[in-house]
Amino acid sequence: MPYVNRWFETVAVAQRRAKRQLPRSVYGALIAGSERGTTLDDNLAAFGELGFAPHVAGAPATRDLSTRVLGQDISMPVMISPTGVQAVHPDAEVAVARAAAARGTAMGLSSFGSKPVEEVVAANPQTLFQMYWCGSRDEMVQRVERARTAGAVGLILTLDWTFSHGRDWGSPSIPDKIDLKTMVRFAPEVIVRPRWLKSFASTGRLPDLTVPNMAPPGGPAPVFFGAYGQWMQTPPPSWDDVRWLREQWPDAPFMLKGVMRVDDAKRAVDAGVSAISVSNHGGNNLDGTPAPIRALPAVAAAVGDQIEVLLDGGVRRGSDVVKALALGAKTVMLGRAYLWGLAANGQAGVENVLDIMRSGIESALLGLGKASVADLEPSDILVPDGFIRTLGAD
Numbered sequence: 015m016p017y018v019n020r021w022f023e024t025v026a027v028a029q030r031r032a033k034r035q036l037p038r039s040v041y042g043a044l045i046a047g048s049e050r051g052t053t054l055d056d057n058l059a060a061f062g063e064l065g066f067a068p069h070v071a072g073a074p075a076t077r078d079l080s081t082r083v084l085g086q087d088i089s090m091p092v093m094i095s096p097t098g099v100q101a102v103h104p105d106a107e108v109a110v111a112r113a114a115a116a117r118g119t120a121m122g123l124s125s126f127g128s129k130p131v132e133e134v135v136a137a138n139p140q141t142l143f144q145m146y147w148c149g150s151r152d153e154m155v156q157r158v159e160r161a162r163t164a165g166a167v168g169l170i171l172t173l174d175w176t177f178s179h180g181r182d183w184g185s186p187s188i189p190d191k192i193d194l195k196t197m198v199r200f201a202p203e204v205i206v207r208p209r210w211l212k213s214f215a216s217t218g219r220l221p222d223l224t225v226p227n228m229a230p231p232g233g234p235a236p237v238f239f240g241a242y243g244q245w246m247q248t249p250p251p252s253w254d255d256v257r258w259l260r261e262q263w264p265d266a267p268f269m270l271k272g273v274m275r276v277d278d279a280k281r282a283v284d285a286g287v288s289a290i291s292v293s294n295h296g297g298n299n300l301d302g303t304p305a306p307i308r309a310l311p312a313v314a315a316a317v318g319d320q321i322e323v324l325l326d327g328g329v330r331r332g333s334d335v336v337k338a339l340a341l342g343a344k345t346v347m348l349g350r351a352y353l354w355g356l357a358a359n360g361q362a363g364v365e366n367v368l369d370i371m372r373s374g375i376e377s378a379l380l381g382l383g384k385a386s387v388a389d390l391e392p393s394d395i396l397v398p399d400g401f402i403r404t405l406g407a408d
């Protein structure tokens with residue numbers, strides 16, 4: 015077989031490969047987005063509007079990228095954001111967890127992920143378990159207990175979800191389960207993606223669309239849409255509910271993901287969370303929500319001295335990470351960037367993406383004359399007039 019170099023130099027290249035290699039509906043499920051895609055586009059465009067104010071001499075000889083966040087020492091201020099069930103690669107979240115561990119960083123595992131929390135923690139002990147407000151309190155306690163017993167190091171509660179699914183470019187059709195009937199239905203798009211098909215064929219398994227971390231104790235894993243239906247029927251939580259969930263594991267790091275407003279950030283502090291992620295669910299939720307990088311400065315100014323403030327949404331380069339840190343984030347989380355890497359080249363592809371982030375952060379720090387990611391400050395960044403959006407300030 016001819017030698018094929020699967021290394022890629024940017025996340026954009028990985029995305030192009032993913033598009034070529036994945037069946038159309040799997041690629042479409044990763045692109046996701048909602049309605050007009052205004053938020054999806056703004057998440058990426060906003061980073062492009064920010065500039066740097068570089069030095070040309072006087073930089074230190076070495077740079078320290080390491081940081082501590084969510085109780086974890088990590089090698090750089092980049093970690094894995096939780097993403098739900100994907101038939102991208104047979105090893106799915108386990109491959110991602112191995113890659114994150116190999117590059118010294120932490121992993122967020124979605125409760126709607128396709129691999130059991132026990133396997134993911136075994137691959138990366140720096141795993142936080144992500145939950146939605148779904149089901150009864152007893153069921154949520156069971157999920158927390160399972161994650162704690164498995165050795166997860168903390169919880170992420172994601173609340174920014176409004177069950178809106180229409181997309182102007184059309185939603186992919188996602189089957190409930192993969193059986194012979196669905197294989198026949200999806201055959202035309204799968205047959206033209208031999209590499210993807212081969213990756214599953216070599217494991218002797220078909221993509222599994224169940225969500226094992228939503229299983230009742232000792233019970234079978236529900237299918238994705240079964241669990242999704244339960245979530246849709248669960249009344250939305252109050253701030254007292256957030257406090258209650260936080261109290262189920264009071265000594266572990268607890269992050270509320272999806273906060274965009276200053277008033278919500280303050281309520282999250284009152285509810286006892288130890289961290290928030292300024293995030294709009296990667297543009298998959300309420301379309302028209304601004305990019306998180308626009309909302310970050312006001313949120314970080316309001317609560318950054320009390321809890322850890324992270325950001326996710328639109329991060330595709332090391333320089334994006336540096337911009338977010340300079341504007342107040344402690345660490346960023348990656349979503350699609352690592353999914354493109356996973357699709358393009360499995361575990362090695364995710365490592366490749368993390369290496370792209372590391373070298374991009376290194377370059378930006380060198381240009382800015384910084385010895386450490388901790389030294390970044392707003393004056394390193396050119397913020398155009400009107401860029402910042404302050405939501406919910408009283």
Ligand SMILES: Cc1cc2nc3c(=O)[nH]c(=O)nc-3n(C[C@H](O)[C@H](O)[C@H](O)COP(=O)(O)O)c2cc1C
Pocket residue numbers: 043044045046057095096097098099124125126127144172271293294295296297298326327328329347348349350351
């Ligand atoms: C395909 C897909 C599935 C996702 N599933 C989840 C999930 O299960 N839980 C969660 O908290 N966030 C989920 N997210 C949101 C990501 O954690 C993250 O907030 C988002 O992808 C960041 O934006 P980016 O993709 O531009 O980096 C998902 C995102 C995508 C693209």
